[in-house]
Amino acid sequence: MTTNDGGLDGGAPDAGLLAAAEDLAAALRELIELSATTTAGAAEVASAAELVRSAAERIEGPRRPLTQLPPLDDRARGRRVFNPVSGSASGIAPPLRFVREDGVVSAVATLGAAYEGPPTFLHGGMSALFMDQVLGDTAAVNGLWGMTAHLELDYRGPVPLGRPLRFRGWVEETVGRKSVIAGSIALDDAPDRPLVEARGVFVMPRPEKLAAYFGSVTDVSGTHRPPGNAGDANAVERG
């Protein structure tokens, strides 16, 4: 096994490694969705499990500690690749890909059985997970990075799987280190009839808390890298 130093030289992360990591995540997402919907029998499912374990063997070995940011993260450009909502290399994330226009952050995604709660509908907690990210990224791209202090959601109607959904966030209010961000989930073809309405309060921790929470966080070169800037939003593109 070779190892990768990613952004050690301070340049952009290794493009080949990023492409491979994104491809692995895409394959994982497809397999997770397939595993929840296949009508294959036990022998076929068992043989799929065996191949997944073989895949794991290919990348076993040294692991980065949690305090060391992934070399593929590119905070200057706002990319956290393993973010479980928007990370391009996360097998859990759909992933949501955000764009920004006139201060509003939005994403369109169609979700499958892997994200199901009540039969045929999105899990209510998945709506909350996705909205926390939408609202947090909305804060960050407006220069208001903070950690979630309060999140609340009103569910107006069930959110269907298998249809394009639109996720949106916008700034309601800012007071010092605190921002209040609102947002919604709607069908993409009926964006102004929200199925879920969300509101979040995000707070930039005071310097002493920031040091306590993230004092040991470094990039792969060992340079201290606490979060706290717009780059911690995940690759929000201008629309």
Add this chain to the structure above:
Amino acid sequence: MTTNDGGLDGGAPDAGLLAAAEDLAAALRELIELSATTTAGAAEVASAAELVRSAAERIEGPRRPLTQLPPLDDRARGRRVFNPVSGSASGIAPPLRFVREDGVVSAVATLGAAYEGPPTFLHGGMSALFMDQVLGDTAAVNGLWGMTAHLELDYRGPVPLGRPLRFRGWVEETVGRKSVIAGSIALDDAPDRPLVEARGVFVMPRPEKLAAYFGSVTDVSGTHRPPGNAGDANAVERG
């Protein structure tokens, strides 16, 4: 490829298929965590992706429609195997395994890099996702199944990855079709110092809404199976 009829005969789901599906999910979880922390290079990651695609080929073919419940679900015993929080066969779920004691539903789990938000901490939206399930299952095991109408969370402190966490839910109040459920996330060794406090309102839809939402949902035999009973909690065991 053979196909599986699962609970078609009305009996318990196929034990061999269930074991294989749970094994596949366990392998997927391990690989997802590994993919976020490995220091392997591009060639190894690419070869892992190739093996995952081969795994998918093993279970490709006919898929159940979303309106047909998975044959592995056993609603009489409260098992929804692909639930993205507590499903034993979900590659996304940690999974949380709930126990019930004196009306309180709880689970203990240690989470890894796949669920990360700010560096070294659980994603705030993941706290919300997990609590929605804890609160919803608390409602259901108390005979109060309902869909999430409102969810709110107060974040008292960051939730660390890599340490055992305790998730809890209890009934606060019930009024007709509506229940108010509270809960918390804490370190397992300090369960009474909540890091996240949550409160959810769950509402059992009126019969006409239940018909509109779930009128086409069937089990694998074609029998109509709307949700709406304690069995829709996910395999909560008595402690």
